Amino acid sequence: MHIKSLFAAAALGLSACALPSMAMADEVFDAPVATRQANETGLQTAIFAGGCFWGIEGIFSHTRGVTSAVSGYHGGTANTATYRQVVSGTTGHAESVRVTYDPSVIRYDQLLQILFSVGADPTLHNRQGPDRGPQYRAAIVPTTDEQRAVARAYVAQMERSGVWDRPMAVSIERYRTFYEAEDYHQDYMLKNPRAAYIVRWDAPKVEALEEMFPQFYRARFRTG
Template identity: 40%
Template sequence: MTAVCDIPGASLAIERSHFPDPAFDPAAAATVHEQTAVLAGGCFWCTEAVFRELDGVLGVTSGYSGDSADNATYEQVCSGGTDHAEAIAIRFDPHRISYGQLLKVFFAVAHDPTQVDRQGADRGRQYRSAIFHADAAQREIAAAYIHQLDAAKVFDAPIATGVVPLEAFHDAERYHQNYAALHPEQPYIAAVAAPKVAKLRKQFGEILKQKA
């Protein structure tokens, strides 16, 4: 990751005080108490930091998705020689926070979905925007929301986020997990992750975890 990451393409939507809710976001069955969402939106240090803040999120793991286990290492992924994206696996209680609400945060705060194979100064296919859906329900919610946001022209450019089947998720190396919280003084974290978390706290305070 580079030390500077701006997201100018998202400025219009991110500054709006009322980012639209998903119009299609059906409730999970009463018998379902945990689900997983796998999202890719650039540096996983930053996206992980955002989603750890949300009430109903049970855990977030940084990792890689899009290619095989054989090349799921940070060195190989950063080389650009794999088809992995830096991704996060979000375990959540769908009765406390819905899949659609997670996608709202993903599009409104976590990254710029209009950029192709990059996030600001971070360039390469590993930094692409993608939703790795686990089933037909997740695919339908994601596709409907992207269509809704594009039709409403929420962003200055079309959404480039891929909606693709989740083949596998590979955990990143241990030192990447919860990286932003453990290294707040790191320049990249201070410049990129911290402002996203601050924006989340300002715009989505009603769905954040309550501090003890």
């Protein structure tokens, strides 16, 4: 299914969170609903990677049922978990967002649907929007066995759906340590709504969230 959006489909080799290119795609693809749901109660934690963490944090900070969205680094070690080192693409980290959510309001599979409908293209390898490198890979990091099972089923369903012309490139990674990013990265969209990158690449994702998922969209930006 196609929906109109400003979501970019081609990376042009710009650096992380750099000024955007004028190139854009006309459409973004909507992911199917997952075939199974996680059996979860109480607040849960999920980790997602999908390009520059500003936009992914912004999306989930506008998602009803999410109580916290924190930008950070996952996949590498503590001594290289800094922005200056991660943007080199050599540390093993991915720019990621740790999401705390209430499964009685929004389920894990619904978070995945939002991520791959408005946040990240699951067919792009080591790139999203204008950003290129392994630090911008699309990745799901389950924090429980049940989440892992749901994630596997969801990616398999996306592969079978026929919605995308390319094979899935999103990885399901083993949980390691999540390192919170520097303070100036937290709530970046809230603090910098007129920044060129935000206006061009990330604000349209939040607009698409409101259009596509009105039942989960909330206007007030919840910091976390």
